[in-house]
Amino acid sequence: MNATPALTPQDASPNVEGATPVMAQYIQIKAQYPDAILLMRMGDFYEIFFEDAVIASQALSLALTKRGQFQGKDIPLAGVPAHAADAYIAKLIRLGHRVAVCDQLEDPAEAKKRGSKAIVKRGITRVVTPGTLTEDTLLEERGANRLVALSSRGGVLALAAVELSTGDVEVLEVEPAQLGAQLSALRPSESLVADRLMQDETIYPLLKMYGGVIQPQPSSLTDPASGEARLLKLYGVSTLDGFGTFSPAEISALGLLAAYIDLTQAGKIPVLKPPSRVISQNYLSIDAATRNSLEIDRTQQGKREGSLIAAIDQTVTSGGSRLLLSRLSRPLYQPAAINARLDTVEWLLPRRDLRDALRHAMRSLSDQARALSRLSLNRGGARDLCIIAQALHIGEGLANALNDARYETPVDLAGNPVTAPQEIDGIIAALVPSLPLSQLRGKLEQALVEEPPLKLSDGGFIRTGFNADLDEARSLRDDSRQVILALEQRLAAETGIAIRIKFNNVLGYFIELSQKLAEQLQAQDSEKQFIHRQSLANQVRFVTTELIELDGRIQRAAQQGLALEMELFEQLRDEVRLAAAEIQTGHDAICALDVSVANAVLAEDWGAARPVIDDSTRLEICRGRHPVVAAALKAQGKPFTPNDVDLDASGAESARLSLVTGPNMAGKSTYLRQNALLIIMAQAGMFVPAKSMHLGVVDRLFSRVGAGDDLAQGRSTFMMEMVETAAILTQASERSFIILDEIGRGTATYDGLAIAWACAENLHDVIHARTLFATHYHELSKLEGRLKFVNNLSLTAREHNGELIFLHEAKKGSADRSYGVQVARLAGMPTAVVGRARDILTRLEEDNQTQLRLDDLPLFSATRPPEPATKTPSKLETTLKGINPDDLSPKEALEVIYNLHKLLKE
Helix, strand or coil: CCECCCCCCCCCCCCCCCCCHHHHHHHHHHHHCCCCEEEEEECCEEEEEHHHHHHHHHHHCCCCEEEEEECCEEEEEEEEEHHHHHHHHHHHHHCCCCEEEEEECCCHHHHHHCCCCCCCCEEEEEEECCCCCCCHHHCCCCCCCCEEEEEEECCEEEEEEEECCCCEEEEEECCHHHHHHHHHHHCCCEEEEEHHHHHCCCCHHHHHHHCCEEEEECHHHHCHHHHHHHHHHHHCCCCCHHHCCCCHHHHHHHHHHHHHHHHHCCCCCCCCCCCEECCHHHECEECHHHHHHHCCCCCCCCCCCCCHHHHHCCCCCHHHHHHHHHHHHCCECCHHHHHHHHHHHHHHCCCHHHHHHHHHHHHCCCCHHHHHHHHHCCCCCHHHHHHHHHHHHHHHHHHHHHHHHHCCCCECCCCCECCCCHHHHHHHHHHCCCHHHHHHHHHHHHHECCCCCCCHHHCCCECCCCCHHHHHHHHHHHHHHHHHHHHHHHHHHHHCCCCCEEEECCCEEEEEEEHHHHHHHHHHCCCCCCEEEEECCCEEEEECHHHHHHHHHHHHHHHHHHHHHHHHHHHHHHHHHHCHHHHHHHHHHHHHHHHHHHHHHHHHHHCCECCEEECCCEEEEEEECCHHHHHHHHHCCCCCCCEEEEEECCCCCCCCEEEEECCCCCCHHHHHHHHHHHHHHHHCCCCECCCEEEEECCCEEEEECCCCCEHHHCECHHHHHHHHHHHHHHHCCCCCEEEEECCCCCCCHHHHHHHHHHHHHHHHHHHCCEEEEECCCHHHHHHHHHCCCEEEEEEEEEEECCEEEEEEEEEECCCCCCCHHHHHHHCCCCHHHHHHHHHHHHHHHHCHHHCCCHHHCHHHCCCCCCCCCCCCCCHHHHHHHCCCHHHCCHHHHHHHHHHHHHHHHC
């Protein structure tokens, strides 16, 4: 998305002459946040005025009215109900707007005490932006919502990210060439960018493509010293040494986040985890183009359905689903770390009863990380406290179940001791609560009712018996209501009229009678006991002195009870906040357990294998299956044809580069993507859908699959193909894995073949990367005999009775035909066109002059000649370039030849 104006509070003093007090208040607050749509709380509505009202009415399909005038013009007005505000805010955010929420900071009754003309104090309680959402109603349950900051100090670029709804914070230094890969892995909703970086022609296009909503930030906010001061305030510490060592660039990026959080949360301090310093070398790098073509978290149409995560996600908690996506987005690179995850899955795999019990318990969990975040920002309620208590209770039960399972089978069938993986021990330790946390859980369970109301203002969320003062206030309130009933019965007996006492927020308690009964009551009321309050179309309302006094007592008791409940809620929330670090640790452990159990379930369902992970340069997969395609076919009751791959970058065990040929629709692209996805799954710590897999860890994954153009950048399909291929050839290493599909197809046949041939040579001779290279240029199959570590594979098809049958099997050897005409017929091409194409193809195949004689072309020499040094063109060359032969007469042509001959002698 394009950059938006910087969101910073302004100090403007607008002219409010002639405005009503409320309008003056609105104008003054709006002036502080001119770039956001201001929603001001007025009773049960959030009201929007002036230009904001026009924008909001169009965006939200609201009725646009007017209220009063300012400076001789009508004031446009729109509004939304306060109870439904989140839904309207969400729509505004999705449309790219920012929203400043202005709430009432006091009870209207307090304002009345200052005088009849006093207005309620109001102020900004938060500024809602795409990267700072915390409400469940505004967030995707299984997706992350990240705010990132990009800064540069001393020539070093740093990227910081925060997930405000869960408290996750990370920071890393990043090379400019890797910025696109890191942004596409984080997939931020909003990016804060130092304004001087907005002018960088290499950085801004990447931000525009992968950074979400871009928020330029003043350079003054990037100073590391001021950034460190903001971080100290944010975390409430006196030094950052306990969090680790950070570079000035990283401090600068984190400081940008801290400043923006302070602004948007109106000074409220969220509960955040200490910043985690990410070392990019510890993770498999996947560039943005590769991530898009492999459809890891969403398809190229932007949908989750059809992506890798949708096919393999068996988690039962929203936090677990987000963690699984994070692992797939950023797989590991170190074999020891990968094998630690695989150990956990392998330990859980045979323990089906344990897995079922764990999943049953975790399935009932709500998202405690987001509940904790809401509580810390004063947006949570009693239900969020219940979520915390429930998570602590279930977490301890999970720890007990895991602990029991550790000792159920002390030895295996061979008599060897069986020990639980290190990750399981860590999860148990994180889920066993400390004594203070256990006491807090007990207190929450004692204090809160099982089904608290949605709104704190409704009251009734504290259990009877938890607080004596609250019980007394409730007793007074309830007893008073009984007195109301008694009064109603006594008045009915005294007057002989069916008296009914009702209540509303305007009049309080009152007697409501029909017109006829009201006349009877007034006729017999000689002592003027009943005081007339209101007449309606069909009813008349009265009060008595006794009823007024009783109403006051009941209201005071109700207010006192609600105030006590709110006070108890604040105390419980503060205690939860103090225990936030331990609660977050437990939440992270549950998420990790959910992912491991889900992966074990998936492994059992698919008959998946544990990959052998080491530091070699091997890639050997036996009977591998594409996880997404196989899952889709399985749902349809259809089989998937598995295939093998065998590559070795060193060439010691097998080929370094496999040329994959075969007809369209035979499965070449599926085969290529399949092996890339299995690498991602393996290095994310998952079992893979294959009979076996041996993987020497991959440092970078590259994919050039599929065609597309970039009209905004003025790039054709072929240009995009060349740009992506160039990135591969300049960034890949011996430890990389590369899949290439149809390089060179977007230009003339000979040009494309030449480019494909040269790329294959470079990958083999210079880069030495493990590569699958799919092509329709069958001439490339000659490379198997020319290059030492190249072999040919083909996806097979057969013709039977004129029908083309795809076998989807990868076999050794090259394909001799592409069956393009047959595929065109299958696609529904008109019969006449197909017939004509077949005739032309026959004639071309019979014409020997169309056959390429590769042996005669020095372009395809295995040893590339050195490029000549650049030199100044000669007079002969300059003269030749200025001649157009088509414009010459015979006489002029003869004269040109004489002149050229003369220049040659000079």
